[in-house]
Amino acid sequence: MPKTAAAGARPKPPTKGERTRSEILKAATRLFAAKGYDATGVRQIGEAVGVNPALINLYFGSKGDLFREVASQALAGAELRQGSVDQLGEQWARFTVQGVSARQARLKASNQSLQLLIRSAASPVAAATVRRAIGEQIVDPIASRLSGDRTQERAALIATYLLGFSLMQRVIGVDALAKGDHETLIRHLAEAVQNCVDDR
């Protein structure tokens, strides 16, 4: 088999440019989550990755544009687009409550997203970006699964229940949510979500 055909059959390895871009995004996510939007500079992100800050601007535009990309990736909820409508309450509640016992790498990424969300509230610029990302990445995908009236309000409430739970469980660390009986939590959370899905 010729070497080129074999290479074509496998997913193409990322180019150097793609790797750098992804490293910049990772470092930016980590720094924005740890220090907030205002206290994080493009220069620092460049230093963390070992690239010239000018390259970051070339790839992403301004710091605001970079943060938009980070927030959008951090909040992307692919799992919101799956599952049958009469099971969404149970499915999303279980996913949210048991997130705490999820695979380590994934959990770390998810905790970073929550920190990003929390920290960004300090900066009006970043808060506006996060508000838009929550709308586009979480509320809109949920709303697209609903039928009937007031789908935006019902979807925003579901987002509130799921994000609120994650914040209280993992960022604040409320005891009964972190260490309490998971099946009790899932049952009630699922009911609350399904109630908004079905518009009962």
Add this chain to the structure above:
Amino acid sequence: MPKTAAAGARPKPPTKGERTRSEILKAATRLFAAKGYDATGVRQIGEAVGVNPALINLYFGSKGDLFREVASQALAGAELRQGSVDQLGEQWARFTVQGVSARQARLKASNQSLQLLIRSAASPVAAATVRRAIGEQIVDPIASRLSGDRTQERAALIATYLLGFSLMQRVIGVDALAKGDHETLIRHLAEAVQNCVDDR
């Protein structure tokens, strides 16, 4: 009527010490909410009120003790202790959703409490204090209204729905929660809360 008796009939005006104490608490709440726990010093709080920092330590003990007092006052939910059990869902949901149209002074105080909660997540010391204050001032009073099994889990879920809603509506500013149809939001939120109250 002798002057002393008349003075006794009215609420006693606060002493200079009480006024100073209350001014320190107000300034501390404002600064902790605006800048977070780590970035706020006792010296700054003293400067804001115009008193010697040593006096603050005399009144409250350490910065950690002062923050504990601030967090405890900020989260005190007197309204959680009132109302009949079969109406708690409706009552708490209405209070939470319509908080946005509450009296200006009160709303400002309440937004400061939310900021305090959000900002404190950045500091492990402050986060532990806020976690304890949420437990004592919100989860425990709710749990005391519930009967049946797993009252801590159910109370923590109710706290999640109410605090989560306030955060998403007022700090993040999710459109459908801030400007959407209030009666739809209240109806679903009330159902979710009452479902935990009744343990259905």
